Amino acid sequence: MKMCLFSLLAFVFILGLFANEKIRQPLLAGSWYEGSQEALNKQLDTFFTRAADNVKETFDEPPLALIVPHAGYIYSGLGAASGYRLLIKHKFERIIILAFSHSSNHSSIAVSDFDAYKTPLGDVPVDTALAKELLKQKEIFETIPSIDQREHSMEIQLPFIKKTAPEAKVLGLYVGTLSDKQFSKAADFLKQYATPKTLFVVSSDFTHYGENYGYVPFPYNDNTKQYLATLDRGAINEILEYNYKGFLQYLKETGATICGRNPITLLSYILQTLNNKNIKGIQANYYTSGDITGDFSNSVSYATLAFYISSKGNKPNFPQLTEENKKFLLKLARDSIAYYFTHKSLMSIDDKKTPLSPALKIVRGAFVTLKINKQLRGCIGHIEPVQELYKDVIENAVNAAFSDPRFQPLTEAELPKVDIDISALTPFTKINNLDEILVGKHGIIIKKGFHQAVFLPQVPVEQGWNKTQYLENLCYKAGLKKDDYLDANLYIFSADVFAEPEFHHK
Known part of the structure; x- marks a missing residue:
């Protein structure tokens, strides 16, 4: 009898523990993504299949961090799948989502205070132990329940995480507008979690273009798609180099409306703080809502980036x-x-x-x-x-x-x-010294603020330019002064160049 009573009390106690758990209910299921387990699994599988057809994994090592979009899945699903598919053959114990609030202007990092996040695929456990550790750093981290309950930039990631890392604990962090000192302190504290078993996920879309978004840096016309790609590429280049100063300066000069600028900046601080030259960034996908709808008058860009600590130490051949x-x-x-x-x-x-x-x-x-x-x-x-x-x-x-x-x-x-020429390119590398440029071997990308241009390796040879003429003409092409290359960002690449006349046919 006593044993039965003890078992009953224990059962009631356990029920009480579950009853006291704080479970965040999904706000977007059934609207931004499918609301039932079967339909959502089918939706995600479709995106993963499409991603596998278009994007190949570049490194064998587990990713250290991802930057993925956060719109409704009809828009962002392919981009998100292009990043999350890199998790499938690896096992993660913890995922830290660096999200942000679209409505709150706070100067801290808000820590999720739930015990679990509910999704149609099942509950995602929260890393409450990590949350407690972060909240001890009171000058940076705090809880703001109103953000956690209504913000979509964190929730939209959860079904993909449950699908690809079902055993991982997750913690959502909402990165506000921080000072340089706060960014530095947060990065110093978070870098200890940059391990092969922990993944950082930044939730961000890229440029929001058009009257609907109050950002029209160039007129809408047949070239808008190309201009958007150029605008986004300037930011992506800085992010792949985890150059937070260059990224913030680029945003200042162009006004680029990248909504997740704060979590992107924090990730860049973390990657720089690790001081590991073998951290490599790749672009796994890029497209815009205009590519989906056919309307570029109002368009949002979606870039998927991944970062690895590569044991090879080099970009792939x-x-x-x-x-x-x-x-x-x-x-x-x-x-x-x-x-x-x-x-x-x-x-x-x-x-x-x-x-x-x-x-x-x-x-x-x-x-x-x-x-x-x-x-x-x-x-x-x-x-x-x-x-x-x-x-x-x-x-x-x-x-x-x-x-x-x-x-x-x-x-x-x-x-x-x-006559048709094709140039198949190698990955580009940022240079710090003009002596690294070899005329005839290297193409060059120049980027300064909103201005950007590229010459292929064969151009200076065809034009009979020396290195100085090569750089000056590149500046002219970018709409810069002829000597602006002296304080611009320069990137070099090689190319396998071949043309129809070589093979005597058309």
Whole structure:
């Protein structure tokens, strides 16, 4: 009898503990993302499948940090999946979400005070022990329940975390507007958790463009998509180098409306504080809401970035393109332009019917250049690796023919006269000394404030420029003074360049 009574009391005590748990209820389930377990699993699986088709993992090591978007899943789901898929073959014990409040202007880091977060896929346990440790640092961390209860930038990450790291404990931190001293102190404290078993996730969208967002740095026209990519790329370059000073200066100079600037800045402080030269940043995906809706008059950008501590210490090497690879890509570029004349859409390839070598399916940046009688007729490309090489060639061949703002769209009568060059790029590296630039080998990216431009490695050779002329002309292209390269950010890269005349065919 006593044993039964004791068991009953213990059961009641345990029920009491669960009854006293603070569970955050989802606010967005059924609207921003699917509300049932079955439908949400299906939705996430679809995004992961699409992400796997477009993005390849670059390093074998577990990511140290991700930057992922936080809009409704119809917009941000692919971007988020492109980041969270990197978690699947690794096991994390703790995930720290660096979020922020869209409505509260606080000068601290608000710590979630729930015991668990409820999602349609099941409850996500909160790392309450870590929360208590952070709250001891009273000059930086505090609880603000009103933020935790209504803010979406943290909640939108939870289904992806439950799907890819089901055993991890999570803690949401809402990063307010901090002073340099606060950022530094917070980073010094949080860096101890930068281990292979802990992941930092920054929740942020990128540029919010258009009258609806009160930000129109350039007029809406046919070139808006390209201008947005350039604007976002300037910020992304600084973030990948975890250069918080450069990032904040870029925001000041351009006014770029990146909503998660505070958590991005904190992550950059943390990565710099670690003082590890082997931390590598990659861009896993980039697109805009305009790419989804077709309307760029009001558009939000979504960038997915990942950071690793690479044991290799170097950025990845790409497999060598064979002569057959090069011939295939050149023909693909020409066929893509011809296809666009008839169908007004991008050509697609069924790789089951047309087997593609691994070198063609590597995610890397590429430029396509069109010339008539050795004179430029169009040149468009991606510095950042955003999609598989063969897809990048298809897209940029069409863009070079029809969307280069310096030229009228190509005509069908001109196509037989066109010679096509392709430049398949290596990752770019920031330099600190002009002596690092080798004319003929290196392409250069210059960035200063809102101004940015790029020259491919072959340009100075074709123009007969020396290094100084190369840099001065790059400044002119970016809309800068000729000697602005002396205090601008410079990045170099190499390229595998090949052209139709080399193979005597069109």
